Amino acid sequence: MRLRIGAVSKADMLEARRCLPGAFCRPLAQRLLSWLCWTGLAALVLFCAVRFDMSPLRLWSGLSELGTLTRVMFPPASGGNMDLFLAGILETLAMAFLGTLIGGAIAFPLSFLAAKNILPAWLFHFGVRRVFDVLRGVDVMIWALIFVVAIGLGPLAGILAIAISDAGTLAKLFSEAIENIDRKQTEGVRSTGANAVKVMRFGVIPQVLPVMLSFTLYMFESNTRSATILGIVGAGGIGLLLADRIRANVWDQACLIIILILVTVYFIDFVSKRLRERLIGQGK
Amino acid sequence: MPAILDHADRAPAVPAVGVPWDAVGMSGRVAPDAVVDSVAAFERARAEMQRQKRIQALIFAVVFLVCLVTAVIVGQFDVMTLIDGLPRTTDYVRKLVPVLRWETLGADVAEWYWNIGKWLTLLVETLLMAFFATLLGTIGALLLSFAASSNLTPGYWIYFATRRFLEIARSVPDLVYALVFVFAWGLGPLAGILALTIHTMGASGKLFAEVNENVDPNPIEGVRAAGANWVKMIRFAVIPQVLPVFASYTLWRFEINVRTAAVLGFVGAGGIGYELYTNIRLNYYEDVSAILLIIVATVVLVDIGCEEIRHRMIGKESLR
Incomplete structure (x- = not known):
């Protein structure tokens, strides 16, 4: 055609x-x-x-209710509790720091066990990875509630909750970083007659350490956010103060706490971003 | 460096490492002074670098230690409490494990999951909450993301306001929104859905805006040249470029929202969380483990499903 x-x-x-x-x-x-x-x-x-x-009607009535709440929230006031709030923020940061540290310390050795190129045993690292999945699959709030019931109210429950769920996340990220290393360097170290431990020390760890530190800092950022709400179930930090203020209808103080949380989160994000940029820069 | 000096005396054809070429005379001999100088300079620079690195490491270690000590004091982290608490934790975990005998396995499992009907209903409610909130939040994020990307925004003030709104929407934790919304809309899933929606809007909106900022400007210019207005420019030049990335982000956000929806019930905002909360509080150990297990299974299944869809989408993209 x-x-x-x-x-x-x-x-x-x-x-x-x-x-x-x-x-x-x-x-x-x-x-x-x-x-x-x-x-x-x-x-x-x-x-x-x-x-x-x-229904639009219900949405609208809720919105007008929310409008009333917002009007009561401003201006934010401390009610003479500023010291208490700042102590709560500090406790939140301490929880996030210690939780991330312990989680990272647990994840570091486990991640080598879960990396395919370090330990070529299919069934073994399949099992280890499913353990990580369970640790990650349970939300940090649930862990916090379980620890509160098991060992009592207070920041320790929050620290352990963050550490446990972090261990799962970081071990997964770490083991993926280990699997992505450049094999030339490990081969080079092995060709000089180094044993397995020395290959690990001089061939693997220098490659993965900056990546691991960067992931850990990133998790610290994210944990600061979750640590602010763990107090809702009694696991320490600023969340307890916030939940109490909201339940007791003290909205101006609740507003101040929310603002404090925002400022803290921004600050930690900023510091961690700077540190991570430096780390990656050094890695290259 | 005696070895290098020896080498230099035996007149190498190529200068030793670190010796500049102009230090080699016409005869090919290296002037010994030059070698000593450059080697010394190199050693000096190296020592300086090492010293700086050591100082940096020291500063880092000191800062880290100060942070650690402060955190231990402020967080009331006591090794004795930890040692005291660990057996209680293992004890708790042991109580979570239900009694399952091999001879009567079916009956035992049936007894363990005695309330499965209610739990599955709640689980479906949780999934629907996550789905609905992801959908609403993504629509909101999509609409706002174009105003919040510096290359597409209709005006600076709109850009600024949208960015700040998205920032606040994503920086306040979703459980805090849920706590407040429970007061405005009453106990129940609606408050939870709206809390998740706001948070999704903030988080996805920012990511979408960043994707928008990296689009290829040529199609935009082309559509503009054809006389299109702002809406048509977005529809025909930007959306076709960014939609696959947005879809992938949205699936990922759905995974996160399923996890969060499972705990929204802790503050009374619907889903399976409230049932879990009461069972943990009342120490109904076997119910706790039963619910936890179905939550973990659901989360893992959703993750695997989303992964599968993502791979298919990427596969389709690369075939084009």
């Missing part, structure tokens, strides 16, 4: 459609499938809206 521009008649177009239906529209099965997907999604959304009673 030869076509000249400007000389395409209706009949030619019909002919083309007949010969090459795929070029003009997608096959029926594909269209049906995408249509089905969109309908399913819409139905699910509608079901959710009904199930969770998300």
